[in-house]
Amino acid sequence: MSATETSEILAQSRTVLFGQSNEGEISLSTIHTLLTQMDSKLSNIEVKNERFETRLCEIEKRMTSLETIQTSISELKSSSSKLDTDVKKIRNDFGQLETNVSALGNVFDSVKETADKNKKTVDYVKKNLDEYTVTQKTLEEKLTSEVQALKEAKERLEESVTDLKARSMRDNLVFSGIPEDQDEDTEAVIQNLIRRRFRLDYDIPFERVHRMGRANEFSEWPRNIVAKFTYYKDREYIRQNAARRLHGTNVWVNEQFPQEIENRRKKLYPVMRQAKLDHKRVS
Structure with missing residues (x-):
């Protein structure tokens, strides 16, 4: 009151x-x-x-x-103060982020520039590679054609060489199964064989007669004798009558061929033997 x-x-x-x-x-x-x-x-x-x-x-x-x-x-003030601190920190972080983004942008620009340069280089290399591929393909086709031509020329040359060898052996006969002596006269051995088996009253002239290959004292088979006849007619007479005149002996006579032709003939030998078993004429 x-x-x-x-x-x-x-x-x-x-x-x-x-x-x-x-x-x-x-x-x-x-x-x-x-x-x-x-x-x-x-x-x-x-x-x-x-x-x-x-x-x-x-x-x-x-x-x-x-x-x-x-x-x-008070709590709001404290929270506000803390918020201010956080905001300042966020601003600092954001500023740092902007700096990093700016640096990253510079790096990106540098990488992009490098990538552009690399792309130009790759395009240039690709263009050159395409041109090189076309050139290489052309060269390969040309080289293949030249190789094929060389191969054909080589085959023709080999055929020519084989033909020349065959012509050089045209007058030759190979005598197999004749016993071999160390100091023998091979031409006299052939002359004696022809006189005895072919019953000629004259000596057949030869240009040369010799054993084939090197002597091997441990071999049980005598070396073949190659005889080059002076006259083709004498060679043909001996060849054509050899099977009949030398029948029952261990001696046989064959024509001489280059190894290339001989390899081809070996493929036909089984056919020839089968034809003979079938009693067919074979040549």
Whole structure:
């Protein structure tokens, strides 16, 4: 209660007790009236006091809320400070990121430039490679053609050489199965064989007569004798009559051929033997 209200109550009490004209007289009615007014005032005071307490509670509650709000504000300030710190850090990181991105962009530009140069180089190399491939293919075709021509020329040359060998051996006969002596005269051996088996009364002239290959004392087979006749007719007479005149002996006579032709003839020998077994004429 304020001092003003207290003064007002005291003044009102004095007025009730003494009145405004006769201040010294006090009656029961005035006391009763005074008490009634005082009770009413006290009731009002209690009511105001209750209201004051209620407001005080509300103020306390509000103070509590204010403290909570202050605490929240403090927490918000702390969070805001932390947020500011985080924002600054993020800005720093973002600045570093921008720096890195810029550096990466420079690297990318450098790589792109290098890639462009490499692409140009690859295109140039590819173009040259295509040209080289075409040139190589042309050269290969030309080389293949030349090799084929050389191969054909070689075959023709080999055939020519083989033909020359065959012509040089045209007058030769090979005598097989004649025993071999160390100091023999091979031409005399052939002359003696012809006189005995072919019953000629003259000596057939030879250009040369010799054994084939090197002597081997450990071989059980005598070396063949090659005789080059001076006259082809004499050679043919001996060849044509050799099978009949030398029948029953271990000696046989064959024509001499180059190794190339002999290899071809070997493939036909089985056919010849089978034809003879079938009693067919073979040549």
